[in-house]
Amino acid sequence: xxxxxxxxxxxxxxxxxxxxxxxxxxxxxxxxxxxxxxxxxxxxxxxxxxxxxxxxxxxxxxxxxxxxxxxxxxxxxxxxxxxxxxxxxxxxxxxxxxxxxxxxxxxxxxxxxxxxxxxxxxxxxxxxxxxxxxxxxxxxxxxxxxxxxxxxxxxxxxxxxxxxxxxxxxxxxxxxxxxxxxxxxxxxxxxxxxxxxxxxxxxxxxxxxxxxxxxxxxxxxxxxxxxxxxxxxxxxxxxxxxxxxxxxxxxxxxxxxxxxxxxxxxxxxxxxxxxxxxxxxxxxxxxxxxxxxxxxx
Numbered sequence: 001x002x003x004x005x006x007x008x009x010x011x012x013x014x015x016x017x018x019x020x021x022x023x024x025x026x027x028x029x030x031x032x033x034x035x036x037x038x039x040x041x042x043x044x045x046x047x048x049x050x051x052x053x054x055x056x057x058x059x060x061x062x063x064x065x066x067x068x069x070x071x072x073x074x075x076x077x078x079x080x081x082x083x084x085x086x087x088x089x090x091x092x093x094x095x096x097x098x099x100x101x102x103x104x105x106x107x108x109x110x111x112x113x114x115x116x117x118x119x120x121x122x123x124x125x126x127x128x129x130x131x132x133x134x135x136x137x138x139x140x141x142x143x144x145x146x147x148x149x150x151x152x153x154x155x156x157x158x159x160x161x162x163x164x165x166x167x168x169x170x171x172x173x174x175x176x177x178x179x180x181x182x183x184x185x186x187x188x189x190x191x192x193x194x195x196x197x198x199x200x201x202x203x204x205x206x207x208x209x210x211x212x213x214x215x216x217x218x219x220x221x222x223x224x225x226x227x228x229x230x231x232x233x234x235x236x237x238x239x240x241x242x243x244x245x246x247x248x249x250x251x252x253x254x255x256x257x258x259x260x261x262x263x264x265x266x267x268x269x270x271x272x273x274x275x276x277x278x279x280x281x282x283x284x285x286x287x288x289x290x291x292x293x294x295x296x297x
Contacts, residue, residue, distance in 0.1 A: 001090050001096075001198060001199075001220070001237070001238050001248060001249060053173055053227040053228060054227055054228065054229075054230055056175040056177060056184060056225050056227055056230065057117035057118075057177075057184075058115045058116070058117060058118070058119045058177055058179065058182060058184070059115065059116050059117040059158055059159070060114075060115075060158055060159060060160055060161045061115050061177050061178070061179035061222070061223065062085055062112035062113055062114055062115065062125065062179045063112065063113040063115065063121070063179040063180045063182075064087060064091060064110070064112060064179075064180065064221065065093075065110075066091065066180075066218075067087050067088060067091035067180060067218065067219075067220045067221040068087070068177075068178040068179045068180040068181070068218065068219055068220065068221045068222040068236070069085050069086055069087035069091070069112060069179060069221045069222070069223075070085065070086055070087075070160075070161050070177070070179065070222070070223040070232065071083055071084070071085055071114065071125070071145075071152065071158070071160040071161065072084050072085070072086045072142075072160055072161050072162070072163050072223070072232060073149060073160040073161070073162055073163070073283075074162070074163055074165070074275070074276040074279055074283070075162065075163075075165055075276060076276070076281075077149070077160075077279075077283055078149075078282075079148070079149045079150045079153070080148055080149075080150055081148060081149060081282055081283040082128070082144050082145055082146070082147070082148055082282075082283055083125070083144075083145040083147055083148060083149050083151075083152055083160060083283075084131065084142055084143065084144055084145065084160075084279075084283060085112055085125070085127065085142070085143040085145060086140065086141075086142055086163075086221070086223065086232070086235055086272070087140075087141045087143070087220070087221030087235070088139045088140060088141060088220045088221040088235060088236075088237050088270075089133050089134050089135035089138070089139045089140055089141050090135055090139060090220065090237070091141055091220055091221045092130065092133050092141050093108065093110055094106075096135060097133055097134050097135045097136070098135075098200075099135070099136060099200045099201055099202075100136055100295075101134065101135070101136065102132075102133070102134045102136065102294075102295050102296060102297040103130055103132070103133040103134065103297075104130075104131065104132055104133075104285060104287070104297060105129055105130070105131065105285075106129060106130040106133070107128075107129055107130075108127040108128070108129050108130045108143060109126060109127060109128075110126070110127045110143065111124050111125065111126050111127075112124070112125045112126075112127070112143075112145075113125075113179070114152070114156060114158060115179050115182065116156070116157070116158060119182035122156045122157075122158065123152075123155065123156045123158075125145050125146075125147055125152070126145065126146050126147075127143040127144065127145055127146070128144050128145065128146045129143070129144050130142070130143055130144075131143065131144045131285050132278075132285055132294070134294070134295050135201050135203075136201070136202075136295045137202070137203060137204045137294075137295050138203055138204065138270045138271070138274075138294070138295075139201070139203055139235070139237040139238070139270045140235055140270065140272070140275070141221075142275070142285075144283070161223055161225065161230075161231070161232050162230075162231050162232065163231065163232045163272050163273075163275060163276055164226065164229065164231040164232060164233050164272070164273055165273055165276040165277070166273055167271070167273050168189055168207065168226065168233040168234065168271065168273070169189070170189055170190070170191055170192070171188055171189060172188060172189045172226055172227075172228070172233070173186070173187075173188050173226075173227040173228065174186070174187060174188060174189060174209075174213075174224050174225060174226060174227060174233065174234075175224070175225045175227055176209075176213055176215055176219060176222045176223075176224050176225075176236045176269070177222055177223055177225055178215070178218060178219040178222045178236075179222070180218040180219065180222075181216070181218050181219060183219075185212070185213045185214070185215055185219070186212060186213070186227075187209050187210045187211070187212035187213035188209070188210045188212075189207055189208070189209070189210075190208045190209055190210045190266075191208045192205055192206065192207060192208065193205070193206040193207075193208055193253040193254075193268065194253070194254065194255050194256050195253070195254040195255075196238075196251050196252070196253060196254075196268060197246045197251060197252050197253075197254055198238055198246065198247070198248060198249070198250070198251035198252075199246075199247060199248040202254075203237075203270055205271055206268045206269065206270055206271070207224065207233075207234045207268060207269040207270070207271060208253075208263065208266060208267075208268055209266065209267050209268065209269070211265065211266060213267055214265070214267070215236055215239065215267045219236055220236060220237055220238075221235060221236065221237075222235070222236040223235060223236075224236055224269045232272055233271065233272065233273065234269035234270055234271050234272055235269055235270050235272055236267070236268075236269045237268060237269055237270050238251050238267065238268050239251070239265070239266060239267030239268060240252075240262055240263055240264050240265065240266055240267075241265075242264075243262065243264035244262075245260065245262050246260065250262070251268060274292075274293050274294060275294065277289060277290070277291035277292045277293070278292035278293075278294050
């Protein structure tokens with residue numbers, strides 16, 4: 001989550017950076033980023049070859065007014081289904097959902113700037129509703145668009161990103177793709193936080209990045225893409241900015257024994273593998289579906 005806009009603007013004036021939105025991923029003081037995904041293959045060890053890495057682009061990402069996002073589909077989605085956009089719960093236009101709050105089927109006409117692989121805005125997409133939003137256990141908002149996947153593909157040549165339905169693994173090479181900044185961040189999954197606590201909110205089984213992903217203000221809601229498969233494994237959402245413990249913009253990790261640790265300057269994402277089970281035929285949300293573990297209203 002982000003510091004207030006005034007504080008963000010002050011920090012950016014000091015550093016000479018561009019304007020950051022009020023709500024988005026953390027902005028460490030020294031944000032070193034990569035503008036293109038790695039295209040080299042990991043060297044094989046003496047026993048087995050590692051996965052060949054793909055060049056991840058910005059195609060299918062979107063820019064929100066204050067955050068990033070992506071057009072997504074699930075393994076069982078049909079081309080004729082209404083398309084979905086994934087972002088963070090704290091990017092919801094009506095404000096942060098309260099702890100324990102789950103929002104479903106809320107009317108929305110929010111617009112999104114659709115990007116191609118070069119980061120050029122090729123279209124404006126519009127939501128018909130918020131299908132699901134929460135900051136409890138996870139930090140996600142899923143919008144249902146007024147366009148289908150077929151319409152978007154045929155009109156703009158852009159395909160949706162597929163959400164992986166299996167748990168990610170430590171060491172996976174990933175790219176955080178920010179549609180707001182039109183920028184790619186490359187690093188690896190360093191580990192998983194049993195619980196990640198920030199202010200009044202607690203998230204489960206969060207991804208911790210290695211230090212190379214120094215995401216900045218505006219990257220909240222960015223898809224986290226597995227470079228070996230091109231699939232979405234998480235949604236970027238926060239980081240410890242100031243070295244504080246469990247405060248807003250300074251999440252702490254809590255293990256199974258209740259021990260608290262912090263990783264100053266390190267950023268996090270919320271896993272998405274559990275989401276596909278909650279959407280059935282026609283991309284319809286069904287929180288009672290078998291295998292669906294998302295929080296319910």
